[in-house]
Amino acid sequence: MKVPPLWLAPMEGITDRSFRKLAVETNPNCIGAVCTEFVRITQPPLSVEKLRSELGNKFEGPMHGLQLMGNNPQMLAASAQNAAEAGADFVDLNFGCPAPRVLQHCAGSALLDDPPEMEKLISAVVQSCSVPVTAKIRAGGNDDSKLKEIAQRVEGAGASALCVHGRLRSETYSDPCNWNRIRKVVQATSIPVIGNGGIEKHTDIAQMKKETGCAAVMIGRAALSNPWIFSGETPARQRKLEWLTTYLTRMEESGALPTQALGRLKQAVKYMANAKQLELTNGLALCLRSSTQEELFESLG
Secondary structure, eight states, X not given: OOOOSEEEOOOTTTOSHHHHHHHHHHSTTTOOEEEOOOXXXXXXXXXXXXXXXXXXXXXXXXXXXEEEEXXXXXXXXXXXXXXXXXXXXXXXXXXXXXXXXXXXXXXXXGGGGOHHHHHHHHHHHHHHOSSOEEEEEESOSSSSTTHHHHHHHXXXXXXXXXXXXXXXXXOOTTSOOOHHHHHHHHHHOSXXXXXXSOOOSTHHHHHHHXXXXXXXXXXXXHHHHSTTTTTXXXXXXXXXXXXHHHHHHHHHHTTOOHHHHHHHHHHHHHHHHHTTSXXXXXXXXXHHTOSSHHHHHHHHO
């Protein structure tokens, strides 16, 4: 698998097809891979039709991945092959989600506590899937003592690449991201390592590569707080407002309900404002109290 240098991270509640396409268009010739929000696999395996709807129509430019999450080897393996038949260029396995509701089902980052079981899951998917399989992890549960073992088991299971988020499951986004953990994985494995976490500005991309030796960088929340982070462009405020308008239009075109579109628009404004990427004339609180799209844009000034 040829690993492109820049990836858009899969993010629940954000990276639907409309956002993925807009991110690529906002950063021409920059983003080499995009991925769906995670798709939870239980029983039975998800059909080709269901997975095709999750993937959406592919657009020109990046590789398109489907991210799956589960703890049943047979169900994951069958769903992964269906994902390939649905058109996915690669299948990504989620072992990083720290959400309590995910942990309760022994999925996502819960598997970090059981490296042999994680290896078993990856191996089952690799053996059944006709496209490359990647894995995304956090650096550990409550500590990083198993990180080297996890990384080597991911490689041993046949994964084509490994994305490492430098925080632990127990750490929040307010905690600093430890890039040294990413460097340790680079040193412990021979497959491409994709660094993730702690990217806040365009220059951080090169800095992460320099400090860790990672083959590629995956950007998550910063792609929403600073939509131009991949290219490094610094547009004027009007361009940012136009981006928000385009985002709204794309969501509506994709069939989002007005309340859902408004919620995601507020989320984008909040991310951009908190990252000091969007100056708000009337303050953030007024924006978030908006009950309609028209009120929101009026509050932006």
